[in-house]
Amino acid sequence: MFENLSDRFNAAFRNLSGRGRISEDNVQEAMREVRTALLEADVHLDVVKDFCDQVVKEAMGAEVTQSLKPGQEMIGIVHQKLIELMGPVEPGVMFVDPGPTIIMMCGLQGSGKTTTCGKIAAYLKTRGKNVMVVAADLQRPAAVEQLKVVTEQVEAEARGNATVSFYGEPDKCAEYGQAVGVAVGVCQRALKEARANKTDVLILDTAGRLHINDDLMKELEGINRSIKPQQIYLVVDSMIGQDAVNSAKAFNERLEIDGVILTKFDSDTRGGAALSVKQVTGAPIKFIGTGERFEALEEFHPERMAGRILGMGDVVSLVEKAQEEVSEEEAEAMAAKMAEGKLTMDDFLKQLKSIRRMGPMKQLLGMLPGVGSALKNVEVDDKQLDRLEGIVHSMTKPEREDVKLLTRSRVKRVAKGSGSQPADVNKLTKQFDMMSKMTQQMSSMGPGGKMKAIRELQRTDPNLVPGLKGMPGIGSARGSTKTKSIKSSFKKRKKGK
Amino acid sequence: MGIFTKTVSAIRKGLARTREALFGGLSALLSGKTLSNDLIDEIEEYLIKADVGVKATNAIIDELRQAFESGEVQKGEDAIEFLKNHLKSRFKQMDRSIAKSSTPGMPTVILVAGINGAGKTTSVAKIAKSLRDEGRTVLLAAADTFRAGAVAQLEIWAQRLGVDLVKGEQGSDPAAVAYDATEAALARGVDVLLIDTAGRLHTQKNLMEQLTKIRRVVTKKIPDAPHEVLLVLDATNGQVAITYAQEFRQAIDVTGIFLAKLDGTAKGGIVLAIQDALDIPVKLVGVGETPEDVEPFDPESFIDAMFEG
Ligand SMILES: Nc1nc2c(ncn2[C@@H]2O[C@H](COP(=O)(O)OP(=O)(O)OP(=O)(O)O)[C@@H](O)[C@H]2O)c(=O)[nH]1
Ligand SMILES: Nc1nc2c(ncn2[C@@H]2O[C@H](COP(=O)(O)OP(=O)(O)OP(=O)(O)O)[C@@H](O)[C@H]2O)c(=O)[nH]1
Ligand SMILES: [Mg+2]
Ligand SMILES: [Mg+2]
Numbered sequence: 001m002f003e004n005l006s007d008r009f010n011a012a013f014r015n016l017s018g019r020g021r022i023s024e025d026n027v028q029e030a031m032r033e034v035r036t037a038l039l040e041a042d043v044h045l046d047v048v049k050d051f052c053d054q055v056v057k058e059a060m061g062a063e064v065t066q067s068l069k070p071g072q073e074m075i076g077i078v079h080q081k082l083i084e085l086m087g088p089v090e091p092g093v094m095f096v097d098p099g100p101t102i103i104m105m106c107g108l109q110g111s112g113k114t115t116t117c118g119k120i121a122a123y124l125k126t127r128g129k130n131v132m133v134v135a136a137d138l139q140r141p142a143a144v145e146q147l148k149v150v151t152e153q154v155e156a157e158a159r160g161n162a163t164v165s166f167y168g169e170p171d172k173c174a175e176y177g178q179a180v181g182v183a184v185g186v187c188q189r190a191l192k193e194a195r196a197n198k199t200d201v202l203i204l205d206t207a208g209r210l211h212i213n214d215d216l217m218k219e220l221e222g223i224n225r226s227i228k229p230q231q232i233y234l235v236v237d238s239m240i241g242q243d244a245v246n247s248a249k250a251f252n253e254r255l256e257i258d259g260v261i262l263t264k265f266d267s268d269t270r271g272g273a274a275l276s277v278k279q280v281t282g283a284p285i286k287f288i289g290t291g292e293r294f295e296a297l298e299e300f301h302p303e304r305m306a307g308r309i310l311g312m313g314d315v316v317s318l319v320e321k322a323q324e325e326v327s328e329e330e331a332e333a334m335a336a337k338m339a340e341g342k343l344t345m346d347d348f349l350k351q352l353k354s355i356r357r358m359g360p361m362k363q364l365l366g367m368l369p370g371v372g373s374a375l376k377n378v379e380v381d382d383k384q385l386d387r388l389e390g391i392v393h394s395m396t397k398p399e400r401e402d403v404k405l406l407t408r409s410r411v412k413r414v415a416k417g418s419g420s421q422p423a424d425v426n427k428l429t430k431q432f433d434m435m436s437k438m439t440q441q442m443s444s445m446g447p448g449g450k451m452k453a454i455r456e457l458q459r460t461d462p463n464l465v466p467g468l469k470g471m472p473g474i475g476s477a478r479g480s481t482k483t484k485s486i487k488s489s490f491k492k493r494k495k496g497k
Numbered sequence: 498m499g500i501f502t503k504t505v506s507a508i509r510k511g512l513a514r515t516r517e518a519l520f521g522g523l524s525a526l527l528s529g530k531t532l533s534n535d536l537i538d539e540i541e542e543y544l545i546k547a548d549v550g551v552k553a554t555n556a557i558i559d560e561l562r563q564a565f566e567s568g569e570v571q572k573g574e575d576a577i578e579f580l581k582n583h584l585k586s587r588f589k590q591m592d593r594s595i596a597k598s599s600t601p602g603m604p605t606v607i608l609v610a611g612i613n614g615a616g617k618t619t620s621v622a623k624i625a626k627s628l629r630d631e632g633r634t635v636l637l638a639a640a641d642t643f644r645a646g647a648v649a650q651l652e653i654w655a656q657r658l659g660v661d662l663v664k665g666e667q668g669s670d671p672a673a674v675a676y677d678a679t680e681a682a683l684a685r686g687v688d689v690l691l692i693d694t695a696g697r698l699h700t701q702k703n704l705m706e707q708l709t710k711i712r713r714v715v716t717k718k719i720p721d722a723p724h725e726v727l728l729v730l731d732a733t734n735g736q737v738a739i740t741y742a743q744e745f746r747q748a749i750d751v752t753g754i755f756l757a758k759l760d761g762t763a764k765g766g767i768v769l770a771i772q773d774a775l776d777i778p779v780k781l782v783g784v785g786e787t788p789e790d791v792e793p794f795d796p797e798s799f800i801d802a803m804f805e806g
Binding site for chain 2: 036039040041042044045108109110111112114139140141142143145146147148149150153175176177210237239240241242243244264266267268269270272273292
């Protein structure tokens with residue numbers, strides 16, 4: 001089994017190296033690997049086929065055929081094409097004047113609509129908009145109560161001075177199938193109140209429904225007709241399988257959705273739905289949900305998603321997270337040391353610690369190329385970090401500065417001092433060595449070279465220690481990737497639940 | 498002896514609701530045709546689109562192709578038969594009944610877990626109703642103390658079904674709720690205790706540990722409990738379901754899968770993918786949002802129904 005697409009590509013093109021010429025057959029061969037990768041990421045088969053055809057066309061016309069490294073060129077094209085198809089992004093919410101701007105959430109059961117209402121409300125509150133959230137789900141037990149609690153939480157805890165209020169008619173709730181259509185009236189009355197209150201944005205939380213349930217789909221059409229929301233967002237669980245296409249198509253045909261919100265991206269799903277849903281609806285992906293709390297909403301970045309779908313990891317996000325924890329100067333100093341290959345164990349420890357502060361280990365490491373899948377059986381937790389720390393602390397200062405000093409007897413001593421096995425110490429120094437080499441290479445490369453180095457990393461031992469990638473170190477080229485919203489949302493997320 | 502005693506006809510009735518939505522199209526595709534490589538390609542696409550997954554699909558298609566090339570399978574009808582048998586043989590013989598406490602007088606404890614929004618709480622209500630209808634006394638434990646409105650949601654179900662509920666404070670330790678509920682179940686001498694837990698992702702280590710702890714406190718009170726640990730799995734999920742099922746199994750020793758929202762997918766092929774990747778039997782399926790919408794899972798009739806269309 002190939003761990004990721006780069007490996008597959010290299011394998012597909014391996015027999016060709018030296019001959020210097022590749023035919024359409026060879027490209028097709030490589031595309032079989034792309035096809036498998038995309039299908040395993042749950043992109044819909046028809047979308048995959050379309051995509052592959054487009055890439056082949058492009059690849060045949062481009063310099064791939066003459067290229068010395070066709071595998072790398074192809075990866076580039078595939079990656080670029082994914083970005084192109086998932087974009088362009090249209091971040092933020094459009095407002096109408098005079099208000100209120102009406103946003104309607106819709107989607108399948110349990111996709112995250114109610115939670116996302118709270119997230120959008122918080123997002124708008126920070127931007128100074130007065131928001132009213134409406135409980136238009138009268139069907140799911142306690143849906144009204146859930147939204148009320150969510151709204152109160154946002155009103156009390158989210159940043160900003162604007163108000164977030166709740167509108168609900170709990171007495172209208174009924175058992176499944178008994179209150180279909182009642183939501184239309186609730187929304188109308190809410191709109192009236194919103195107008196009276198000078199609410200800027202009205203958010204409608206509708207009940208989850210199957211796209212094949214005609215009665216319930218008609219209810220949504222009813223709300224759409226009578227309230228005329230300016231923005232209809234389809235909320236999609238990013239873990240959804242092939243059926244994403246059918247449901248998105250149906251919702252779009254009935255409601256002409258204006259945007260898509262993909263939830264539960266804090267799982268390790270590859271998220272192929274992003275491509276499928278964008279392809280069938282043409283609607284931009286507005287936000288992604290990355291947690292249960294109201295802060296866990298991020299803008300959508302096609303280039304990151306492309307990497308994720310291809311199993312290349314979300315390096316950009318990781319770098320950003322690293323930035324949160326490491327000061328500019330520290331990073332610069334570290335980068336310089338790395339470039340010279342003068343990294344010490346102390347620096348290594350520092351990096352481990354800063355990464356530890358950054359958040360749940362697994363989530364972070366999952367962003368690293370090639371690491372995600374390997375992590376299934378590896379648990380890198382605080383305990384393990386403590387152990388590593390113990391090992392480093394048991395080294396003398398000269399040893400920390402130059403691990404080559406660690407002879408067998410010294411390794412034994414360090415192991416004893418830290419209550420670990422000599423094998424653990426050796427493993428650590430070996431990994432440290434590897435990291436030093438990698439980072440040295442990486443920091444001396446241009447952006448293209450970095451990608452290559454990252455691909456190299458994918459081939460190394462998956463049982464890597466956190467911090468190994470020395471992310472703060474690739475800092476020199478990162479200034480431009482900073483995104484405020486991501487940074488601030490991350491700060492919140494750290495607190496977790 | 499399992500806890501449900503429903504008959505096969507009930508299963509068929511339940512599946513009838515999802516039947517045309519399942520593999521029905523495959524019969525239409527193959528009936529009256531002569532098998533060819535192109536047709537096999539179409540079957541392959543069909544399976545992929547049904548969320549069977551690349552790996553399981555490849556395995557199935559490889560064998561079909563071999564049978565075709567050797568001349569064993571020639572007509573479309575043969576292919577249907579071949580696929581049916583083949584798919585059935587992929588399901589191992591497993592006990593798919595809901596386990597029961599073997600100690601007389603002791604409650605059966607069923608722990609329910611899964612990722613966010615999979616359908617846990619609704620599935621708890623469904624199981625509770627089936628048991629209640631069979632004359633068993635049921636106690637519900639609202640051990641989701643995290644999500645807004647989660648306790649209220651289960652409370653409404655308890656009221657509607659007329660069963661008792663144990664709950665804790667919002668934000669309190671869910672393991673404590675599970676503990677209290679187990680004590681209450683013992684004290685009240687109920688037949689079955691159903692524990693609903695908060696949705697969590699397999700990537701959240703602390704929350705997975707919390708789940709392990711919930712399981713542990715139950716065992717502390719009743720040594721052979723929980724008798725059944727059900728993972729509620731969203732049938733519309735893609736291949737990531739295999740990953741999370743594995744993680745949950747590791748954390749809490751899952752004994753069975755409750756496949757919710759089977760009415761929501763045009764396929765249900767994830768059943769096959771899961772079956773291929775894991776040794777956990779699918780025991781129950783959810784086919785709607787009301788408490789009646791639950792059926793035991795039987796692979797034979799499931800596969801047959803898939804092709805009846
Ligand atoms: N981890 C994670 N959980 C999420 C995210 N978004 C929503 N959830 C959780 O998913 C579950 C379902 O979310 P809801 O907001 O109730 O979903 P819904 O679409 O309103 O559900 P229905 O109204 O029943 O259709 C809850 O447990 C949420 O906390 C996310 O981005 N990440
Ligand atoms: N169509 C259909 N909907 C279902 C089924 N089971 C549950 N649902 C719906 O899915 C949504 C989520 O169900 P819940 O039972 O709240 O899910 P949960 O796993 O408890 O969610 P959290 O506790 O938030 O993680 C609700 O709208 C349910 O009505 C099913 O079998 N079919
Ligand atoms: Mg909801
Ligand atoms: Mg629940």
